[in-house]
Amino acid sequence: CIxxxxxxxxxxxxxxxxxxxxxxxxxxxxxxxxxxxxxxPPGTRCPDAGMVAPLGCEAGKFLGTLAATAASCxxxxxxxxxxxxxxxxxxxLPGTYSAAGATAAASCSSCRAGKYCPDGxxxxxxxxxxxxxxxGVAASACLPCPVGKYCVAGTVTxxxxxxxxxxxxxxxxxESAGVNGCIQCPAGAYCPLASHYPLLCLAGSYxxxxxxxxxxxCIxxxxxxxxxxxxxxxxxxxxxxxxxxxxxxxxxx
Numbered sequence: 001c002i003x004x005x006x007x008x009x010x011x012x013x014x015x016x017x018x019x020x021x022x023x024x025x026x027x028x029x030x031x032x033x034x035x036x037x038x039x040x041p042p043g044t045r046c047p048d049a050g051m052v053a054p055l056g057c058e059a060g061k062f063l064g065t066l067a068a069t070a071a072s073c074x075x076x077x078x079x080x081x082x083x084x085x086x087x088x089x090x091x092x093l094p095g096t097y098s099a100a101g102a103t104a105a106a107s108c109s110s111c112r113a114g115k116y117c118p119d120g121x122x123x124x125x126x127x128x129x130x131x132x133x134x135x136g137v138a139a140s141a142c143l144p145c146p147v148g149k150y151c152v153a154g155t156v157t158x159x160x161x162x163x164x165x166x167x168x169x170x171x172x173x174x175e176s177a178g179v180n181g182c183i184q185c186p187a188g189a190y191c192p193l194a195s196h197y198p199l200l201c202l203a204g205s206y207x208x209x210x211x212x213x214x215x216x217x218c219i220x221x222x223x224x225x226x227x228x229x230x231x232x233x234x235x236x237x238x239x240x241x242x243x244x245x246x247x248x249x250x251x252x253x
Contacts, residue, residue: 003029007052009036019050023067027052039067042087047071056085059103064088075100079120081107092120095137110134114156116141124154127173128180132156144170148194150182160194163213168197184210188232190217200230204247208232220246 004010008017009031020026020037023046031037040046044054045068057063057073062082076082080089081102092098092108097117102108111117115124116136125131125142130151133141145151149158150172161167161182162175174181185191189198190212201207201218206227212218221227225234226248237243 004031005029006031007050009033020046022046022049022051022069025051025054042066042068043085044068045070045073057082059084060101062086062089076102081105092117094118094120095135096120097122111136114154125151127151127153127155128171130155130158145172146170147196150175161191163193164191164211166191166195166198185212186210188230190215201227203227203229203231203249206231206234221248222246223248226250 004017006029010017024037025046026037040054042064044056046054047069060076061073063073064087076089078100082089095111096108098108113134115122129142131142145158151158164185165182167182172181185198187210188207189200204221205218207218221234223246227234
């Protein structure tokens with residue numbers, strides 16, 4: 001009588017050895033019953049009958065099922081890593097992230113600037129905030145966009161409000177004019193790049209339209225009128241008075 005080969009079992013009087021069923025294996029010869037066939041543990045699979053050893057999942061994949069018969073293991077999801085024969089994906093540490101199919105802890109990279117990584121996945125800093133550092137763990141790593149700047153989602157370095165606009169409060173989300181963005185410079189003022197607030201046209205000059213970008217766009221007050229600081233429309237000298245020179249700064253001129 002021949003010893004029953006590994007991967008099979010032989011009851012008393014066996015003529016032909018019986019394979020261990022798919023999902024099971026037997027690494028030892030002389031098994032006497034199906035009870036000697038072991039279930040393939042999680043992290044491995046036994047797709048065929050008569051297996052003498054389970055097939056371990058490749059690095060970058062996992063399988064959490066006991067006695068699995070699957071033809072292949074599941075890809076390790078983004079935010080995790082899976083060494084060879086993994087029964088479950090292992091989360092990257094907070095402040096790090098990974099792409100799908102990562103094979104080791106070293107595959108988890110430091111969270112990039114402009115983002116934060118609470119659980120192995122990168123999340124953009126919200127519009128109106130920025131993060132210039134790597135390794136952010138929580139949304140608190142994203143700081144309010146400073147005055148004179150705007151920050152779209154995922155900003156690393158705040159962008160300056162363009163000339164002709166300003167932003168007096170933090171948290172601007174867009175370059176375009178509006179309550180959440182950079183605001184158009186009003187008449188009577190000018191706004192250089194990254195202005196926190198409008199700069200008033202100097203006394204003796206005026207600006208009747210919005211969007212001035214530099215002091216040179218403030219126009220000299222015409223003769224017969226006077227212009228205080230920030231003037232939009234020059235004021236006529238009153239009846240009985242005149243001014244023959246331009247750039248008068250007050251009625252006293």
